[in-house]
Amino acid sequence: MIARVLRASFWSDWRRKLFAVLNVALGTALATALLNLTLDVGDKMNEELRGFGANLVIVPRSDELPLRLGGVDFNPLARRGGVPLDRLRLLKEIFWRNHVMAFAPFLEERVSAAGGAVDLVGTWFDRAYPVLGDETFRTGLRSLNPWWHVEGAWPEDGEVESALVGARVAEKLGVAAGDPLTVRLPGQDRDARLAVRGVVRTGDGEDDRIFVPLELAQRIRGGAGLVDLVQVSALTAPDNELARQARHNREELTTRELDVWYCSPYVDAIAFQVEEVIPGVQVKPIRRISESEGVVVRKIQLLMAVVTAVALSCSGLGVFSLMTAMIASRRQEIALTKAIGASNRLLMLLFLGEMTLAGVVGGLVGYVAGVGICQLISVQLFASWAAVKPGVIPVVVLLAVAVSLGGSLVPVRLILRVEPSLVLAGE
Amino acid sequence: MSVICLENVVKQYGEVRALDGVNLTVERGEWLAIMGPSGSGKTTLLNLLGCLDVPTSGNVIIDGRKVAGLDTDGLTALRRETIGSIFQQFHLVPYLSALENVMLAQYFHSMADAAEAARALEAVGMGERLHHKPSQLSGGEQQRVCIARALVNYPAILLADEPTGNLDRANEEVVLELIRGFHQRGQTVILVTHNPEIARCADRMSVMSYGKLRACADASPAGPAATGDECAPRP
């Protein structure tokens, strides 16, 4: 029954309480969105940065590396090393197979075209490559570099004499998508007539190359199923202290640390596992990306923490002013309840209790709104849904209650200053 | 054993000396009426008796307890345990029903008991109006709810500051009857009024004037109570 009285008291000022709830909800919504994004941003950034190319290259071990300078083989009689093409399947069978997003083999030959030398690179463009557990897996240059800007179309892997021409080569030779391009293949007394399907511009070394299906390059090389190198794009965890330690001195790690390292998707750990399954190769992380990733992610997380703190402080200030107004407007009532025997402590507890409730409700509303905002941001920035972490709920509700109570603690002391005699005298 | 004892009490509001050396002793079970012109200090005196305020100087002893030694919580506790108050402006919580207003006082005192609160309202003839809000009640009915609220915790002392000031004759009679009933059960009543007829219902009468309290011989059958040794606080 007394619960009804307390409830009536709660609802008597429902407008201000609604504002308090909204106020807390707003702050927590932002906090939730940022918290969720922060937890998610590591994965997301990784995925995003993966868009900027490979982060691992597989090359033959150095003692088996052919001595080649500028495409001219200075060691043609030596046993030609290479990466065994048929072993690439194992990339999708190691422990971290689901983190291996794409890969493409490369076989480079120097050819002449229109009297000049140009590098011809055999590769996969978008090859259907059924693997264990994923019959529809496709891989190649295209999934490795989804952001490449191609004028015209990507060549088909099945059409052996088609080509994707780098922008500078295309300019030099005066070809565009749809033109034919004649190249003279070394060691073969005939010209190959390639159909230029597209022109790619990356602003990097690719602009000076001609990409063709792997089979054409193999035909030139007379290859025995070996390629020069393989680029791999893998989702990796940003390097942390353990990853750095492992890189500099893996022997000094304890067995436990080594286990943790091995079972974490650090770029080195993945490289290590690839080396384990493909003999005669060396896997080099392209550190540039994976290192800066960690720094960027950490900076973003710090920024988000600061923004969250500011948002919550603003909510706290809002609660502060609402609470002040609420007590001012209920002075008469507070004075009366004091006159009929309510102690200061009880009244303060009642007000704080109401604000706790407002905090919980605001926290839950804010959480729902925050997840929505987070998804919006995620879709905008990363074009994918953020993973919702339910573990965030208690944290968020606690934060909301802390904000609500924090903002109320000072104004609630105004209750102490309400003199029952003055207010009853009818000011 | 006197239930209220004031010795040379002064209450100063800045320049204004609202109470100027008041001495007063009230015995348990007595009904005292206080009259006097507006601004003479009657409400100020009741505030001190009701532990809503503390004197600038002098001693106030309520139910054997010295008010001077108490902090805010102590004053609240003393008020809660011994005092019931009714006011000229009824002062009910507007969003609570009659029953809930009474229960609020129970809640602050000890624990809310709906049945007992309803009985208190029945005792003042408000049994039919338990669930009405103050705005749905007439002035006389609101004052009766206030009386029920003041009496529900069985206070030793009832303080009434012009309880009939806003009421017509009929309601005045009802309120007076309720106070009389309370008094007849042996409780102490201090009643401030402008109406000499009401004052005559009391055992004795005092007049407030310029912050000084003066016994008024004509009203009381018992005559003014002696002041003196009974004032010593309970050990």
Ligand SMILES: Nc1ncnc2c1ncn2[C@@H]1O[C@H](COP(=O)(O)OP(=O)(O)OP(=O)(O)O)[C@@H](O)[C@H]1O
């Ligand atoms: N809080 C206060 N601050 C300053 N002066 C006050 C205060 N309360 C009362 N006074 C002054 O003290 C004097 C006594 O006031 P009080 O309210 O006790 O008069 P009263 O006898 O109850 O008058 P009325 O019959 O009009 O209710 C008045 O001059 C009043 O202005």
Ligand SMILES: [Mg+2]
């Ligand atoms: Mg008055």
